[in-house]
Ligand SMILES: Nc1ncnc2c1ncn2[C@@H]1O[C@H](COP(=O)(O)OP(=O)(O)OP(=O)(O)O)[C@@H](O)[C@H]1O
C-alpha cells in the first residue's frame with residue numbers, strides 16, 4: 001500500500017453505495033457516487049440536511065464502510081482494510097475536526113492535542129514539541145494548560161484543529177467546523193483552515209451548510225439524492 | 235504508561251460519584267481486613283497448635299483437677315518425650331476487668347515444652363533463682379507497663395493464699411514470640427511457690443501438656459495415656475492440642491465460614507455498585523470514545539483504557555481499605571484480653587489484593603467490551 005498520489009489524485013471514490021437499515025426499511029443514502037480529490041485541494045461539501053454529507057466524510061475517513069464500491073485514499077484501499085488496519089491508518093493519515101469540538105473535558109488543551117500522539121512512538125519530549133507547534137499554529141500558545149470549559153467556542157475549535165493536525169495527517173476532514181460558532185469566530189476558523197491549506201499544503205474536505213464558508217474553499221461539490229454535482233441543485 | 239493520564243483523568247469526571255464509589259469499595263475492603271484480623275485472632279490458637287503436643291485433662295471436665303504425680307507416670311510411657319502440668323490460677327490484677335491468663339508452671343520444663351516462646355538466658359536463670367518469679371508475655375507487659383523487677387500482686391478467688399492476702403509476684407522476664415502468631419498475653423509463675431502457698435489442693439494440677447516423640451503417633455499416644463489412668467479416681471481425656479483448641483473454637487461457630495459469607499455478600503454488593511458506576515461512566519462518554527477511535531485508537535486499546543480505569547478505582551480504593559485495616563493493627567490489639575493475637579496475616583493481604591483485582595476486572599469488563607464494540611459513526615452521531 002502506498003500513499004503516493006497518482007496523477008495528484010489523493011481521494012478516489014468510485015461507484016459507492018451506502019445503505020442504512022432502520023428496522024425493515026432500507027435508506028439509500030449514497031448511490032453510485034464518484035469523487036476525486038487532488039492532493040492540496042480545499043474541498044467544500046454542501047447539501048441539504050440528511051443528504052449524506054457526514055456519511056460520505058465517514059467513508060473517506062475510514063469510520064464507516066461503504067455498502068458497495070471503491071474508496072481509495074492515496075492508493076490505500078480503505079474499503080478493504082480490517083478494523084485494526086483502519087485504526088492504524090486513521091492515526092497516520094486522517095485528522096478529524098468536529099462541529100462540537102469533541103474535546104475531552106477532563107484534559108487540558110495540550111493534553112487533548114497530545115492524545116493522537118500517544119499512538120506514535122514519539123518520546124515525551126518530542127510529543128511536547130509537536131503539541132507546542134500545533135497550538136502555536138492555531139494561535140493558542142497562551143492557553144495551553146486551560147481546560148476546555150474555560151475556553152470560548154472559537155478557542156475550543158482551535159484546540160480541535162490543533163489536535164487534528166498534530167500528527168501531520170494526509171487529509172483534514174472537517175464536519176461543519178463553524179456550525180456552532182458566530183460569524184466572526186467562524187471566519188477566523190475558516191481563515192485558519194485556509195492558511196493550513198495554502199501554507200502547509202494540507203488537503204482539506206469540509207462539510208458545511210454555509211455558502212459563505214464554501215467560498216473559502218478551492219472547490220465546492222453538492223450532495224443531493226445520493227449523488228454529487230458541481231452545481232448547486234435548484 | 236503514557237495512557238495513564240488519560241485513564242486517571244476519568245476519575246475527575248464526576249468527582250462525587252467517583253468518591254462515593256471509591257468509598258464503598260474502600261469500606262468493603264476495610265471490612266474484609268477487619269474480619270481477616272478477627273478470624274486470625276480467634277483461630278490463632280489453632281495455628282500455633284503444635285502437632286507434637288497433646289493435652290491431657292480430667293475426663294469429666296477441664297475444671298476437675300488431676301494429681302501432679304501423673305507427670306512421672308506419663309513420662310514413663312513410650313512415645314512421650316516430656317509432660318508438664320499447668321493450672322488455671324484465675325489471678326486478678328487490681329480489677330476483674332484486667333483479665334489475662336495466668337498459670338503456675340515448671341520453669342525448668344516450660345521452654346522445652348513451648349519452643350515458640352523465647353527469652354534471654356539470664357532471665358531464665360533469674361526465674362530459676364526467684365521463687366515468686368513470674369515471666370510475662372511482651373504484649374501483657376506492654377499493656378500494664380510492667381518491667382523486669384516490678385512486683386505484681388494477684389488475687390485468686392479459686393486459690394486463696396495462706397497469708398490471706400494477695401499473691402506477690404516479681405517479674406523476672408519478658409516472653410517474646412518466635413512467630414508473629416504466638417500468643418504473648420500470658421503470665422506464668424512457679425508451681426512450687428503456688429503449691430506451698432495455697433490453702434488446699436496440694437499436689438493437684440489443672441491439665442497436662444505432653445510433648446510426644448513422633449507427631450504421627452499422636453492418636454496412639456493419647457490412647458495409651460487414657461488407658462494408663464483408666465479405672466483410677468481421676469481418669470483422663472487426651473487429645474492433640476489443635477483438636478483441643480479447635481473444639482473450643484467451634485463453640486463460637488465456624489468463624490471461617492461466617493467471615494467468608496459476609497465478605498462474599500459485601501463483595502457482591504460492591505461489585506454491583508462499582509459495575510454500575512463503570513457502565514454509567516462509559517455510557518456518558520460514548521462520543522468521547524468515538525472521538526478516540528476516530529483518532530486511530532484501536533478497539534483493543536479502548537478496551538484496555540476502560541478496563542484500566544476500573545482497575546484503578548478498585549486498586550486505589552481497595553488498597554486504601556486494606557491499608558487502613560493494616561494500620562489499625564499497628565497499635566496492637568484494642569482489647570488484648572479478648573484478642574491477644576491481633577494482626578493482618580500476609581496471606582489474607584494476598585487474598586485481599588486478589589479480590590481487588592477480581593473486582594476491578596468484573597466491574598470493568600462489560601463496559602469495556604461495550605466501549606470496544608462501539609461503532610464510531612454511531613457514537614459520533616449521538617450528539618448531532
Ligand atoms: N447509523 C445510521 N443508521 C441509520 N441511519 C443513518 C445512520 N447514519 C446516517 N443515517 C441516515 O442517513 C442519512 C444521512 O445522514 P448524514 O448524517 O450523513 O446526513 P448529513 O448530510 O450529514 O446531515 P446534516 O447536515 O444534518 O449533518 C440520514 O437520513 C440519516 O438519518
Ligand SMILES: [Mg+2]
Nearest residue numbers: 053054055175
Ligand atoms: Mg452531518
